[in-house]
Amino acid sequence: MTSNRKWTWFHRLGSPRWFYHKTSQWLPWLSIVTGALLITGLVWGLAYAPEDARQGNSFRIIYLHVPASVLALAGYYVMAIAGAVGLIWKMKLAYIVMRAAAPLGAALTFIALFTGAVWGKPTWGTYWVWDARITSMLILLFLYLGVLALRNAYNSYEAANKSSAILSLVGTVNIPIIYKSVDWWQTLHQPATIKFTGAPSMHPDMFAPLLVMIVGFYSFYALVLILYSRAEVLQREQKSSWVRELVTDKRDRR
Amino acid sequence: MKIQFQSLQDFMVMDGHGMYVWLAVLVSLWVLVSLVLRPLSQHRKITASIERQLQGEKIGYLSSNRRGESDAPNS
Numbered sequence: 001m002t003s004n005r006k007w008t009w010f011h012r013l014g015s016p017r018w019f020y021h022k023t024s025q026w027l028p029w030l031s032i033v034t035g036a037l038l039i040t041g042l043v044w045g046l047a048y049a050p051e052d053a054r055q056g057n058s059f060r061i062i063y064l065h066v067p068a069s070v071l072a073l074a075g076y077y078v079m080a081i082a083g084a085v086g087l088i089w090k091m092k093l094a095y096i097v098m099r100a101a102a103p104l105g106a107a108l109t110f111i112a113l114f115t116g117a118v119w120g121k122p123t124w125g126t127y128w129v130w131d132a133r134i135t136s137m138l139i140l141l142f143l144y145l146g147v148l149a150l151r152n153a154y155n156s157y158e159a160a161n162k163s164s165a166i167l168s169l170v171g172t173v174n175i176p177i178i179y180k181s182v183d184w185w186q187t188l189h190q191p192a193t194i195k196f197t198g199a200p201s202m203h204p205d206m207f208a209p210l211l212v213m214i215v216g217f218y219s220f221y222a223l224v225l226i227l228y229s230r231a232e233v234l235q236r237e238q239k240s241s242w243v244r245e246l247v248t249d250k251r252d253r254r
Numbered sequence: 255m256k257i258q259f260q261s262l263q264d265f266m267v268m269d270g271h272g273m274y275v276w277l278a279v280l281v282s283l284w285v286l287v288s289l290v291l292r293p294l295s296q297h298r299k300i301t302a303s304i305e306r307q308l309q310g311e312k313i314g315y316l317s318s319n320r321r322g323e324s325d326a327p328n329s
Contacts, residue, residue, distance in 0.1 A: 047257050057268035060275050064282045115278040227293035234300045247304045
């Protein structure tokens with residue numbers, strides 16, 4: 001009996017209806033916080049941060065490149081863990097989140113690669129090198145695109161979810177490789193700007209806006225993940241009475 | 255903390271790096287904005303389709319009643 005009670009929150013968390021109603025309350029706040037952080041961080045980084053002694057103004061690309069890369073990687077964990085939860089507990093909402101994480105992660109990986117290429121030209125003299133960090137990020141993009149394709153490749157929703165989840169889990173092998181690539185191989189890519197141990201290798205005046213942007217990207221990630229998941233919830237639950245009531249209420253309020 | 259550039263022109267050019275910086279900024283912002291707009295438009299489309307479905311059921315229900323017995327509303 002106690003074990004039943006202990007798991008109620010877990011099942012409630014897995015309820016698409018509960019998720020939809022909760023996130024309706026969160027969305028306005030999350031949007032405001034995200035917008036404020038991203039605008040502050042970007043203006044601060046582009047206009048106020050001091051220019052880099054060696055790279056000049058091109059280094060300002062870091063304020064998009066690093067946050068996008070951080071979230072492209074963190075987002076992969078979100079997708080893989082959601083996929084695992086879906087496989088193990090057959091939780092509907094987990095699969096919905098996994099499906100939502102795929103386009104979001106692909107877009108962030110694209111931003112990381114694109115800004116990296118544009119930054120590479122004035123810094124290294126080339127847009128692209130087949131270096132360990134960059135190649136492993138390209139593989140990350142393909143993994144995201146793979147999940148994106150798989151989730152719609154089956155007639156059966158369940159089969160599509162299972163295969164996407166398995167691909168996501170197998171792909172996690174790539175994540176530590178990306179992290180460690182700058183240490184394991186000789187590469188053009190500079191080592192990590194932020195380390196969990198020790199001080200960042202950056203002046204505080206440059207680092208502060210970067211931190212704002214990273215927090216802003218985390219917030220943005222949560223926001224868009226919720227938006228995609230909500231659309232998917234409506235799609236999946238359109239036959240259920242709560243969605244019908246929701247739509248009717250919305251129409252009556254107009 | 256002060257602005258690092260003398261003028262707007264200076265800010266755009268960024269000592270010759272402006273093209274790279276602004277290209278990165280514009281493309282990133284475009285991707286970010288479309289990431290927000292896509293699920294919103296999906297949400298809107300799904301809501302509209304459910305609404306149409308409900309409307310269809312209502313009409314179907316009324317007309318099947320009318321064709322039936324005298325318990326159909328006479329208004």
